[in-house]
Amino acid sequence: MGMSVTISAAGEQDAEQILKLQYLCFQSEAEAYGDYAIEPLTQTLDELRAELESGCVMVARLGTEVVGSVRATVDADGTARISRLCVHPRLQRHGLGGRLLAAIEARAASERAPKRYRLVITAHRSEGNLRLYRKYGYTAVGTERDRQVTLTEMTKEAPKEAFATSA
Template structure:
């Protein structure tokens, strides 16, 4: 695996991965009406232009494994941008077939290398127990909750 900056040509594939990866989040609410599943390519391009988008891909090191035919396929991504001394991390995603193997942690660690900030911030739904566990394992602490609707409550975490 390698994690590198995405190119603008990668954004369509990353958006397709996003639609797949966020199905599990949608299932927590019983609806596909969540922002990551409604985001457009134009919105992803805007995020790309205003920050950093990383991609995790199979590389030559996998050529002798059962993954050899996956060379170049994007299986993970994360985005971030900086504002007022804080790096805001978002859209951390790993293909469902590759979860639970430490790739989310690798993406999270890699995006932080691009910012020399003393503070990092991200958010997730209070229902996303696996996400919260991942972030806490990587040093993030909860600092506030915000109700978007009666059903949707975001927990904000910082490091």
């Protein structure tokens, strides 16, 4: 009998697996842009542990293995900044990225009631990533250059009921 993938909040005990997964998943981005100094590949375990303490981090698990991860922080102006969405290469294209994205949005909404969601992604060459975010309601609002990489900024408004009580 096969196992199903579950999504839950990450804990400190997940830090090493998340960091290894992140390193694996962002290799293709680094290769595509010829830049192996991108943040997901240079982040330290201590930096990741600090993120686990201060923000929302969700993981997808297959048994005890972390096979997907995503993070969010909500800033003072009510923007939930979503980052580092990654899914193990062997499980990509099965809807797990969308499930993680929906889970982190729901978690941010339940804890901090954001007014909008924002992604900054290295996707101008990654049509699959752009397609995923558009499917979940995100629209491109600009680009910026970071070293050799063009970053695409995408946003979407949170449902009105998500931030009505915090306004």
